[in-house]
Amino acid sequence: MESTLNTELLAGMLKNKRGSKGLRAVAEEIGGVSFATLSRIEQGKVPDVDTFIKICKWLDVTADTFIISDSKRKTTSTKEQLVAHLRAERELSKDTINMLIKMIDMAYNTK
16 A cells, blocks of 8 residues: 655645744754755655654644545545644634634534
8 A cells, every 4th residue: 555645735734834934943943854854845845754753743733644545545634634724823822723623523523
């Protein structure tokens, strides 16, 4: 079974959380990642495993968020993307983010 990385989602979440911060500042914040590497990732390049794990920790999401396996061969669901983006959000409080996630769960579970 082969898996691929959803680089578009990774780049989008990195850009979203970075906001107006410079790449150098974010690279220092993440630790052990160069700003040039972050720039390449934002352009859709695939990071090495160590860098990928560091970025996932910084984004506060699991690596599975970005994995597309052949068995599923589908992109991450809209709900998962929304939750991942909210978890990467820096301007909202944790309480607000948690409440929004609960609302999203309720909306997707109502049928």
